[in-house]
Amino acid sequence: MEFSSKLLENAVNQVSQLPGIGKRTALRLVLHLLRQPAEQTNQLVQSLGKMRNELKFCKSCHNISDVDLCEICSSHKRDKDIICVVEDVRDVMAIENTSSFKGLYHVLGGKISPMDGIGPHDLNINSLIEKVKTNQVKELIFALSPTIEGDTTNFYIFKQIKEYNVETSTIARGISVGDELEYADEITLGRSILNRIPFENSLKA
Numbered sequence: 001m002e003f004s005s006k007l008l009e010n011a012v013n014q015v016s017q018l019p020g021i022g023k024r025t026a027l028r029l030v031l032h033l034l035r036q037p038a039e040q041t042n043q044l045v046q047s048l049g050k051m052r053n054e055l056k057f058c059k060s061c062h063n064i065s066d067v068d069l070c071e072i073c074s075s076h077k078r079d080k081d082i083i084c085v086v087e088d089v090r091d092v093m094a095i096e097n098t099s100s101f102k103g104l105y106h107v108l109g110g111k112i113s114p115m116d117g118i119g120p121h122d123l124n125i126n127s128l129i130e131k132v133k134t135n136q137v138k139e140l141i142f143a144l145s146p147t148i149e150g151d152t153t154n155f156y157i158f159k160q161i162k163e164y165n166v167e168t169s170t171i172a173r174g175i176s177v178g179d180e181l182e183y184a185d186e187i188t189l190g191r192s193i194l195n196r197i198p199f200e201n202s203l204k205a
């Protein structure tokens, strides 16, 4: 792609680094921004910069938050000894949308995936085990997507906490294999949380 402007070329190159955005789409978006009032584009740039610099991760559950302890963790209305283990913040949003769960979350930040070089220590697993060890948890609900990586991660955590007095369950697999949790419809997802099964039963299945 030949550009008549170095500034335009730089902007297109930056935008095309976003997932799913090729050079052509990037050019279309940049030209769109150029046609907008300058103030609108500046607001977009500012809000992205502010988000990137000021956003925090909850010190307890690792969910995205504006403050040190997120709204869910600091709420008095939540069951603090039931923890739903999820892969990322999109899963928290999906489960919150169902209004079926009143416990807390623990965001791992991914799944164990040797193929991608992601091991247990790259994820927020130690802080979860620590919560179990210090008797802060009555039940852990595994809500990772039903993939090989999800199963591996569940099983790794399960082995680590087996000796402690904690119940483990997994959300019912009404969600077909390969579907990401975030795409499950709210009713199905809500029902699968309510109808969760003991984790050990899921291993026999």
Ligand SMILES: [Zn+2]
Pocket (backbone or CB within 6 Å): 058, 059, 060, 061, 062, 063, 069, 070, 071, 072, 073, 074
């Ligand atoms: Zn939190």
